[in-house]
Structures are given as C-alpha cells and as structure tokens.
Amino acid sequence: MQPQGIRIRGLRGIPEVSPGDDLVGLIAASSGTVQPPAVFVVAQKAVSKAEGRLVPLESVVPSGKAEAWAARHGKDARLVEVVFREARRIVRMEKGVLIAETSHGWICANAGVDSSNAPPGYVILLPADPDASARRLKAGLEARLSEPLAVIVSDTFGRPWRLGLANVAIGVSGLSPLIDYRGQRDSYGRELRSTVLAVADELAAAAELVMGKNLGIPVAVIEGYRYPPGEGSGSSLIRPREQDLFR
Amino acid sequence: MQPQGIRIRGLRGIPEVSPGDDLVGLIAASSGTVQPPAVFVVAQKAVSKAEGRLVPLESVVPSGKAEAWAARHGKDARLVEVVFREARRIVRMEKGVLIAETSHGWICANAGVDSSNAPPGYVILLPADPDASARRLKAGLEARLSEPLAVIVSDTFGRPWRLGLANVAIGVSGLSPLIDYRGQRDSYGRELRSTVLAVADELAAAAELVMGKNLGIPVAVIEGYRYPPGEGSGSSLIRPREQDLFR
Numbered sequence: 001m002q003p004q005g006i007r008i009r010g011l012r013g014i015p016e017v018s019p020g021d022d023l024v025g026l027i028a029a030s031s032g033t034v035q036p037p038a039v040f041v042v043a044q045k046a047v048s049k050a051e052g053r054l055v056p057l058e059s060v061v062p063s064g065k066a067e068a069w070a071a072r073h074g075k076d077a078r079l080v081e082v083v084f085r086e087a088r089r090i091v092r093m094e095k096g097v098l099i100a101e102t103s104h105g106w107i108c109a110n111a112g113v114d115s116s117n118a119p120p121g122y123v124i125l126l127p128a129d130p131d132a133s134a135r136r137l138k139a140g141l142e143a144r145l146s147e148p149l150a151v152i153v154s155d156t157f158g159r160p161w162r163l164g165l166a167n168v169a170i171g172v173s174g175l176s177p178l179i180d181y182r183g184q185r186d187s188y189g190r191e192l193r194s195t196v197l198a199v200a201d202e203l204a205a206a207a208e209l210v211m212g213k214n215l216g217i218p219v220a221v222i223e224g225y226r227y228p229p230g231e232g233s234g235s236s237l238i239r240p241r242e243q244d245l246f247r
Numbered sequence: 248m249q250p251q252g253i254r255i256r257g258l259r260g261i262p263e264v265s266p267g268d269d270l271v272g273l274i275a276a277s278s279g280t281v282q283p284p285a286v287f288v289v290a291q292k293a294v295s296k297a298e299g300r301l302v303p304l305e306s307v308v309p310s311g312k313a314e315a316w317a318a319r320h321g322k323d324a325r326l327v328e329v330v331f332r333e334a335r336r337i338v339r340m341e342k343g344v345l346i347a348e349t350s351h352g353w354i355c356a357n358a359g360v361d362s363s364n365a366p367p368g369y370v371i372l373l374p375a376d377p378d379a380s381a382r383r384l385k386a387g388l389e390a391r392l393s394e395p396l397a398v399i400v401s402d403t404f405g406r407p408w409r410l411g412l413a414n415v416a417i418g419v420s421g422l423s424p425l426i427d428y429r430g431q432r433d434s435y436g437r438e439l440r441s442t443v444l445a446v447a448d449e450l451a452a453a454a455e456l457v458m459g460k461n462l463g464i465p466v467a468v469i470e471g472y473r474y475p476p477g478e479g480s481g482s483s484l485i486r487p488r489e490q491d492l493f494r
Contacts, residue, residue: 005256006456016434092492099492107408116442117433156444160407160493161354162415163486164425164445166452178411186364187263187463195363197403198411199456205413206453209253209446209472216434225456239410245339245346246407246493 006224007035010210010217017218019052024140027219036147039222040137041207044155044170045117045124046218047133053125054118055082069093079113082123086111102126105238106170108157127153130171131233138173150174150227153234154204160246167208169200169234176230177201177237198237199228253471254282257457257464264465266299271387274466283394286469287384288454291402291417292364292371293465294380300372301365302329316340326360329370333358349373352485353417355404374400377418378480385420397421397474400481401451407493414455416447416481423477424448424484445484446475 011030017023023046031040048054062070062077066084070077073096080098084090087100091107100111104126112126127133130153138151153171158164169177177200181192207220258277264270270293278287295301309317309324313331317324320343327345331337334347338354347358351373359373374380377400385398400418405411416424424447428439454467 005254006453007252007254008453009252094492097492116437116439117435120435120437156442160491161486162445162448162484163490164443164448164484166445166448168409188364188367190363190367192363195403196411197455198409198413201409201411201413202452202455205449206253206255206456208444208449209453237409237411239408244407245341245344 004224006206006222008206008210008220008222010212011219011221012217014046014216014218016216017046017049019049019054021050023047023050024137024144027137028141028144030219031141031145031221034145034147034149034221035223036149037224037226038147039150039152039175039203039225039227040141041152041154041167041204041211041220041222042134042137043211043218044112044126044130044153045114047127047130047137047153047171048124051127051133053127054122055125056122057082058121079110079115079123082125083110083113086113086125104130104170105235106155106157108155112155126155127171131173131235132171134171134173134234148174150232152200152204152207154207156208167201167204167211169198169204169237171234172200172232172237174230175200175227175232177232177234179228200232200234200237203227251471253453253469255453255457255467255469257459258466258468259464261293261463261465263463264293264296266296266301268297270294270297271384271391274384275388275391277466278388278392278468281392281394281396281468282470283396284471284473285394286397286399286422286450286472286474287388288399288401288414288451288458288467288469289381289384290458290465291359291373291377291400292361294374294377294384294400294418295371298374298380300374301369302372303369304329305368326357326362326370329372330357330360333360333372351377351417352482353402353404355402359402373402374418378420378482379418381418381420381481395421397479399447399451399454401454403455414448414451414458416445416451416484418481419447419479419484421477422447422474422479424479424481426475447479447481447484450474 062081307325309328
C-alpha cells in the first residue's frame, strides 16, 4: 500500500513569519522538488502569524474573573482574559491549568492561546478557521507546484492519560483525515470492528519529528504516503460531545 | 537536527506470528539493510502472539458481573470476563464501551484485549511487560544486525475529545520517549515552558502509516531520525493519576 515507504523532510530557510507574509510563496520557495503523493504539514503558529492572529497584551483589559484566577495561580491576567475570549467553554480550571474548548471545538490548554515564539508583548491565537487556512494553502501550493497535494495545519496538544504533547491536525484539505477499516477483514477473514484510524493526526505527529520546537522549521513535507482521498476537514476529527465520555 | 529527513518503511514478508515464534529472527530476515539511526516499531499483536498471550475463550468462565454486563450490551461474556481480569480498574463502562486501566497503567478500550487478527476462538492480551518485550527485541535485533537501534512496541488506542484511533508506544527500549524542551529558548530568546514532546508516540503514529490494519505488516523501520538517547520505557508515558485531570 505504501510500497516505496514514506519520506519526511523539514523545509529549511523559511524565515520568521509576520502578518501579511505570503506563506504560500515562502513554502513553495523552500520546498524543492516535490514527489507526489505529498502532504504539506504546516505548523499552526506560522499560519496564525501570516493571518495576523496576534493580540498585543497591552490592548487587553482583563475581567474581574480573569484577574482573580490569574492572581490565584500567578498568571498574567491579560493572557487569561484572551483565553476566556477564545474559549467556548472551560473544561477544567485547576492547579494553574486552563483546559478549554475553543470556538472551533478543539480541547486544548489555554484554548490554543500561546506566547512562545510570539513577538514580545503579543500572544498568538489559533487560526480563525484552520480548514479554510488549509484550503487556501493547498490551492496556493498547487498553483505554484503544479501537483495535486494535501495540506494539514498542525498544532501540539496535550492529552489525558498520557504524558507529553503530540502534534495533531486541526486543519485539513485534500485528504480524508480518517480511514475507516470497518467491514474489511482481518487475516483470519473476521470482519474488523471499531477500527477508524486518525491518519491526519498520525501524519501531523510524524511531521513533528522533523519540525521540533526550536528548530525554526514550521513546515514538513511527507512524500510517498498514498493518503486516503477526499476534500477532508480537521473539524471532522472532533469527537461529538454526545459520543465523548470525557468532556 | 534531522538533516537528511526521515524514512519509514514497512517490513514485508513477515508471516502470521504464532506462540513461540522467533520474532527477532522474522524481523531480522525481513529488514534488509538498516541505516542507523533506526527505530523498529513492532505492533503489539505480533509481540503478544509470539509471547503466547492468547486466551482460548472456551476456557473462560464468566463471573455473574461479566454475564450481566455482556447481556445488557450484546457482548460475549467470556470476552468481558477477560477484560475484567486484565483491568486494574474500569474507567468507564457505558453504552457498550469498556474503557479500562490495564495492570500496566494504560487506559484503553477493553483493557487491550482484542479478538481482531486473533486465531478463531482466541483473544489476544497485551504483553505482560511491553518494556521487557522491547528490551528483548532490541538486544536480539542488535545481535543480528550489528547496529545500535531502538525498539518501540506499539498499539492503537482511542482517545478522548478526538475521533479515530492513533498508534502509541506501550513499550520502549533504546530511546527517551519524551523530549523536554523546557529551559530552551524560542526564536525570540524567551524560555520555552511546558513543552515536553512525546516523541515515542509520534514515532509509533508515523509507523502506523505504513503498517495499516489489514496489510499484514506488523513491523516498520524508521531510519534517519536522531532519537533522544536513553534506555527509555513506555511506562514513563503514563500520566501519573495525581497529574491527570481526566481519570
């Protein structure tokens, strides 16, 4: 199925991204010869910066609730206020940890609001619509590289039960993020059950291995993986609340 | 850090594994020339089968509790009984779903007990000690292949909040499963905080892309990834209960 194996490389030479930058142009200029099938995995932070999703903390007036919680846990009340604004719902708020459901439906620390790798005095928000970001990147890269390809916008989330963060897909365009093996048969001819694999998350995780956290490599290209076709969307990876025993 | 990129290939030609099989020999015979640094990711099911972790359902006498729950949800009471035996604790038991903490501390569906790809009439348990399995595989493969390498025993788990399953590491030998970036600096010189990446899980996820569920490829080799050194263990990926807001 993946006869030649898969290759993953990080794109070097992409400068620090600023609002209004032509992210497609920066990626295309760094990508070299791309061998289809190819999936571009782009770190959320580069997408958010190019899209201007930066908030200057000096512009933020915290609510009394944000002030109180920040004081109790030694946090910046303005950052807490931005998290509250980005959150559709606070899932857990204890021991200095804010786990929130974002307006998109993602559950993650601080509703995705982050100051690392942000310009001084700013925090970075998640893209307003990561699937739309992925679609724009896909269209732009296909126009520049003349090949059909898929794009994943990734972010690094924590998870219950397991230590450490892992990269996941929050925006997807050009591939089906889930492969459904139900109805197929195992090696004994028995029908496979409850086997839906989140390949977009596995691709995002694979890409993180070459991106690192402080390598300045916001984009990876995965070549040789015959991804499941489909327009796709990252939002289809959100487990509906009524099917989730842990919200 | 990963200058040449990463290559991932599935090993072909490994036959259906049976109890007592020389799994090291089967892997070594299929692996071709291995370019260090190399990580071997081995599916739990192949490890469990080689180690004889199979239970014939006809030998299982279900408890009244297993009978009652199975009847209510249309499950096989003997399978439920095996799950109860493998579980240290049942985390959730509703709507026909059994989520359990295994004796090792993993939280997963059915305490890792699975009938898919099991011989008819049998269910497969997780390895008794996946880290010991990984250590044995590492020692055996290094003796055969004359190279230092790392081994991950992987399994496919569901997770809260997100749809679909993803491959994770349950046994690790020869690499540190977590990279700790805390204390390092971002591109603006600001110290990175709370950034510990679960690279063993990301490697396991990457490997799943070439293993698939019904491809008969229980082993993948990841070459070119400069993994963080350490003896490592899968159990160090278990989030201690007191740090886990979701158990």
